[in-house]
Amino acid sequence: MLGPVAAGLWGTVLPAFGHLPAAGLTGPSLDPFRDLFGWAGLPRAVFLSVSTGLLATFFSLAIVTLVTAGWSGTRAFRVLERLLSPLLSVPHAAAAFGLAFLIAPSGWLSRLVSPGLTGWERPPDLLIVQDTWGLTMTAGLIVKEVPFLLLIMLAALGQADGRRSVVVAQALGYGRLTGWLKTVFPRVYAQIRPPVYVVLAYSMSVVDVAVILGPNTPPPLSVQIVKLMSDPDLSMRLEAAAGALLQLALVVAALGLWRLGEVAVARSGARWIAAGGRGRLDGPVAALALVGGAGAALAVLLGLAVLTVWSFAGFWGFPDALPDSFTMKNWMRHSDGAVAALGETALIAAVAALLALILTIGCLEAEYRHGLKWSTRSVWLLYLPLLVPQTAFLPGLQTLMLGIGADVGRLPVMMAHLVFVLPYVFLSLADPYRAWDARMGTIARALGASPDRVLWRVRLPMLLRPILTALAVGLAVSVGQYLPTLLIGGGRVATLTTEAVALASGGDRRAIGVYGLMQTGAALVPFALALLIPALVWRKRQGLRHG
Numbered sequence: 001m002l003g004p005v006a007a008g009l010w011g012t013v014l015p016a017f018g019h020l021p022a023a024g025l026t027g028p029s030l031d032p033f034r035d036l037f038g039w040a041g042l043p044r045a046v047f048l049s050v051s052t053g054l055l056a057t058f059f060s061l062a063i064v065t066l067v068t069a070g071w072s073g074t075r076a077f078r079v080l081e082r083l084l085s086p087l088l089s090v091p092h093a094a095a096a097f098g099l100a101f102l103i104a105p106s107g108w109l110s111r112l113v114s115p116g117l118t119g120w121e122r123p124p125d126l127l128i129v130q131d132t133w134g135l136t137m138t139a140g141l142i143v144k145e146v147p148f149l150l151l152i153m154l155a156a157l158g159q160a161d162g163r164r165s166v167v168v169a170q171a172l173g174y175g176r177l178t179g180w181l182k183t184v185f186p187r188v189y190a191q192i193r194p195p196v197y198v199v200l201a202y203s204m205s206v207v208d209v210a211v212i213l214g215p216n217t218p219p220p221l222s223v224q225i226v227k228l229m230s231d232p233d234l235s236m237r238l239e240a241a242a243g244a245l246l247q248l249a250l251v252v253a254a255l256g257l258w259r260l261g262e263v264a265v266a267r268s269g270a271r272w273i274a275a276g277g278r279g280r281l282d283g284p285v286a287a288l289a290l291v292g293g294a295g296a297a298l299a300v301l302l303g304l305a306v307l308t309v310w311s312f313a314g315f316w317g318f319p320d321a322l323p324d325s326f327t328m329k330n331w332m333r334h335s336d337g338a339v340a341a342l343g344e345t346a347l348i349a350a351v352a353a354l355l356a357l358i359l360t361i362g363c364l365e366a367e368y369r370h371g372l373k374w375s376t377r378s379v380w381l382l383y384l385p386l387l388v389p390q391t392a393f394l395p396g397l398q399t400l401m402l403g404i405g406a407d408v409g410r411l412p413v414m415m416a417h418l419v420f421v422l423p424y425v426f427l428s429l430a431d432p433y434r435a436w437d438a439r440m441g442t443i444a445r446a447l448g449a450s451p452d453r454v455l456w457r458v459r460l461p462m463l464l465r466p467i468l469t470a471l472a473v474g475l476a477v478s479v480g481q482y483l484p485t486l487l488i489g490g491g492r493v494a495t496l497t498t499e500a501v502a503l504a505s506g507g508d509r510r511a512i513g514v515y516g517l518m519q520t521g522a523a524l525v526p527f528a529l530a531l532l533i534p535a536l537v538w539r540k541r542q543g544l545r546h547g
Contacts, residue, residue, distance in 0.1 A: 001326055002381070002384065004385070004393070004416070004419045005384055005385055005388050005393050005419075007396070007397060007400055008392075008393025008394060008395075008396040008397035008400070009248075009388070009393045010396065010400070011240075011393075011395075011396030011397055011398075011399045011400035012241045012244045012245060012392060012393060012396030013245065013396070014027070014241075014396075014399075015032070015237055015238045015240075015241035015396075015399055016032055016033070016238065016241035016242045016244070016245050017029060017030070017032070018031055018032060018238060019032070019237075019386065020234065020237060020238060020390035020399070023042075025235065025238065031238070032238035032241060032242035033092045034238045035238070035242070036239050036242040036243055036246065038220075038424060039224075040176055040492070041217075041218025041219075041224070042218075042221075044218050045048045045157075045218050045219065045220055045224055046221055046246075046250065046503070046523075048134045048137075048214065048218075048219075048220040048221070049202065049204050049205070049220045049221045049222065049247070049250055050250060050254060051133075051134060051138075052134045052137055052138045052141065052203060052210075052220065053200055053201075053203040053204030053205075053251075053254055054200070054204075054254060054257075055138045055393075056138050056141035056142050056145060056199070056203040057145070057196065057199050057203055057258070057293075058202040059138075059142050060141075060142050060145040060146050060149055060199060061149060061196060061199075062289075063142070063289055063292040063293055063296065064146055064150045064153055064293070065148040065153070065181075065185060066177065066285060066288075066289030066292075067080065067150070067285065067286075067289045067290055067293040068150070068153055068154075068157070068180070069176070069177045069180035069181050069184075069185065069285075069289075069290070070176060070177040070180075070282065070285065070286025070289055071289075071290060072157070072162070072180070073163065073288060076290060079221075080290070080294060080297065080482075081150070081154070081291050083294070083297040083301070084113050084146065084147040084150050084151075084293070084296070085147065085150075085151065086524070086527065087144075087147045087300045087301070087471075087478075088147040088148055088151055089296060089472070089476040089524055089526075089527050090144070090300055090304070090520055090523065090524070091339070091476075091479055091480035091497060091518065091519050091520065091523055092140075092206070092208055092209050092308070092480055093208045093212065093305060093480065093482065093497055093500050093501055093515075093516070094303075094500070094516040094519050094520045095143060095144050095189065095300050096140045096208070096209045096212040096213050096398070097212060097303070097307060097500065097504075097512050097516045098299075098300065098302070098303020098304050098305075098306060098307050098516065099136070099139065099140050099143065099207045099213065099299055099300075099303050099512075100129045100136075100140075100212060100213060100511065101303065101306045101307060101310060101512075101513075102299065102302055102303050102306055103128055103129070103136070104123075104128055104129050105123040105124050105125070105126045105128060106300070106318050107306070108306045108309075108321075110123065110124070110318075110319070111318065111319050111320065111321050112321050114318070114319035115319055120318075120319060121318075121319065122318055122319075122326075123318050129213060130213065130214060130215050130216060130311070131215060132214075132215050134214055134215060134220070136211060136213045136214075136446070137210060137213040137214040137215075137220075139213075139299075140209050140212075140213045141203045141206065141209060142290070142296060142301055143295075143296040143299045144209075144300070145199050145203070146292075146293060146297075147296070147297075148195070148198065148199070148538065149192070149195065149196070150166055150293075151190060152192050153192055155431065155471075156188045156192050157184075157188060158190040159191065160184055160187045160188050160191070162180065162183075162184040162187075162188070163363055164370045165179075165183040165184050165401075166178075166179050166180050166183065166184065168183070169182065169183050170375065173278050174274040174278050174279055175278060175279035175280075175282035175283075176278065176282060176286070177264075177282040177285060177286050177306065178278060178279025178281060178282055179279070181514075182269075182272075182273045186266075186269070191253050192264075194379055194380065194383045195383075196258075197255055197258070197383070197387055197458045198383060198387060199253075200254060200258060201251050201253060201254075201255070201386065201387050201388070201389055202386070204222075204250065204254060204389065205221075205222045205247055205251060205389035205390060205391045205392070206222065206253050207222050207223055207226055207390070207391065207482060207483050208482040208483075208497065208501045210222060210223045211223055211501055211504055212501065212504045216469075219248050221243060221246065221250070221391075222247060222389070224243060224393045225240050225243040225244055225247060225311070225391045226240075226391070226483070226486070226487075228240035228243065229395050229398070229487060230491075231476075234404070235542070237395070237399060240395055241395060241396065241399070243391075243396050244391055244392045244393075244396065244495070245353040246388075247391050247392050248388065248389055248392035251387075251389050252389075256389075261345050275290055281318050286352075296309055299403070304517075304520060307512070307516045307517055307520075308513065308517060309513070310326060310509045310510055310512070310513035311330055311331065311510060311513030311514045311516075311517050312326045312328070312330065312331075312513075313327075313330070313509075313510060313513075314325065314326060314327045314329075328514070330510040330511070330514055331514055333511075334511055334514045334515070337494075337499065338496070338499075338515060338518055340494070341494050341495055341496045341499045341515070341518075342496060342522060343519055344493060344494060344495050345478075345479055345495040345496045345497070345519075345522055347410070347521065348410065348413055348414050348417060348473045348478060348485075348495065349417070349474075349478035349479050349522070350475070351414045352414050352417035352418045352474065352478045353421055353425065353471055353474030353475045353478055354420055354471070355418050355479075356421045356422040356424075356425040356426075356474050357417065357425055357467065357470060357471050357474065359422060359427050360422070360425050360426045360430075360470065361460075361467075363426070364426075364429065364430060364433045365455060367434075368433075368438075369451060370434070371418040377510055382423050382426060382427070383423060385419045385423060386420070386423055387422055390483045390484065391483065394416070394483055394484060394487045394488065395487060395489065397416070397487075398487045398490070401488070409489065409490070409492055409493060410489070412488045412489070413484065413485050413488050413489045413493050415488075416481075416484035416485075416488040417477075417478045417481050417484055417485075418477075419484075420477060420481060420484065421474045421477045421478050422474075424473050424474060424477045425470045425474040426475060427472070428469060428470035428473045428474075429463075429467065429469075429470035432463060432466035433463060433466070436459060436462065436463060440458055440459070440462065441454045441458060441459065444457075444458050464533070464534050464537060464538070465530065465531075465534040468529070468530035468533060468534065469527075469530045471526065471530070472526035472529070472530040474519070475522075475526045476523040476524075476527070479495075479496065479497065479519060479522045479523045480497060480519075480523065481495075481497065482486045482497045482498060482501055485497065485498050486498055496515055496518055496519040496522060497519060499515055500512060500515040500516055500519055503515060
């Protein structure tokens with residue numbers, strides 16, 4: 001995990017200080033930083049990166065925390081969980097396109113209420129998508145991070161014994177929400193802190209969502225870095241590298257600020273707990289949180305619905321709620337390029353996810369056989385590629401590859417995807433793997449089976465569902481990768497994600513609908529198979545199912 005990140009950072013530091021032999025430039029020099037700070041749009045770009053990251057992380061965490069505190073264990077919570085969990089696999093780019101098609105001035109919501117409630121006969125002149133404050137981009141990040149944080153929080157709840165704590169708190173007169181926040185949240189947050197930091201780092205440096213929903217005059221810093229890296233003038237890579245180091249510094253500063261916020265909240269929370277308030281506003285706050293969680297789910301679902309409509313739409317004038325006709329011509333027109341991109345996407349995702357699964361099983365089995373302990377340092381090492389902004393080390397990794405003459409193309413992209421897929425696959429499989437009943441292995445060993453035979457004939461078959469789920473997670477993560485494919489592939493590897501984001505500048509909603517739906521399907525189908533295959537395999541052996 002350290003190798004690619006360290007190499008990428010080193011490849012960023014050198015050109016940031018003027019050293020790029022491929023362009024005939026040797027350092028050290030501070031000219032790249034002078035050029036960067038001379039860009040008039042830099043203060044605004046920095047503001048957008050920091051504000052969208054902090055706001056998206058805060059509101060996502062607040063929604064998930066309050067929904068869990070006020071509704072866990074209830075029927076409403078189970079319904080919301082079922083709505084949000086599948087949406088975790090929807091790629092960020094597809095969700096962003098869906099949201100844009102939903103809330104734009106000519107979007108579906110505007111069409112549904114026009115002209116009856118609004119009087120609009122043509123789209124209003126409002127800057128909603130790509131607004132200058134980045135609010136739509138922040139909303140797009142929130143609707144995607146809420147499902148992720150909810151899944152992480154549900155996993156942490158299993159180790160926090162929250163139900164009994166809430167029962168005791170309610171017996172002492174506390175409301176459900178207040179009792180949960182005072183007794184359970186401190187234990188849960190200690191476990192979900194690394195994923196929260198990942199959300200913050202990602203939201204500050206995301207590129208595909210920023211291209212689709214973010215402002216472009218000027219764009220967020222991450223988008224400007226990619227623009228500079230794509231410039232045919234190699235000397236512009238020096239300024240891009242300086243911007244990458246600035247992006248890294250901003251993320252580190254934001255993480256430090258968040259940590260200070262944690263300390264302040266802990267101290268004020270201790271005083272709040274000692275004050276003994278029972279929570280008179282639990283009802284309204286819980287209801288508002290449920291509305292936020294349901295809104296995030298509906299935004300993604302309706303966005304996917306409008307993508308579907310646009311992919312089959314004939315003529316669709318404003319303010320009609322539906323097209324005049326539906327046609328397959330859009331799919332036929334884009335079928336060749338979309339199918340080729342789907343094949344490329346599937347190949348890269350399959351190789352990266354399978355390699356990640358093999359490495360994960362090897363690590364977990366070594367941990368089991370040799371009695372190794374999972375330390376806090378290991379957790380942070382696993383999260384390292386997710387905490388360091390992609391825009392900070394991927395440009396450097398690309399520059400290093402060019403410097404040593406490494407070929408750009410499919411294989412380097414697979415290896416780059418592996419860096420980001422492996423942490424998610426490991427985190428998905430680790431708990432079920434460790435929770436496996438070791439007595440099964442003891443019985444098999446007593447019958448003469450070797451450790452390898454126990455692994456292949458007993459443990460892995462029993463863990464079929466968790467293994468397939470972890471594989472599906474890895475495939476979904478790989479399908480959604482934009483920047484590693486764009487930079488490490490040198491623009492020669494066309495996947496569904498890179499093609500869909502490239503269409504954002506053209507504004508062809510029908511083409512975007514086709515590619516967005518195919519991208520979503522490529523991520524969702526593995527999850528469906530992960531549920532179906534174990535059900536078929538173990539339909540007559542229910543006692544051997546695990547996880």
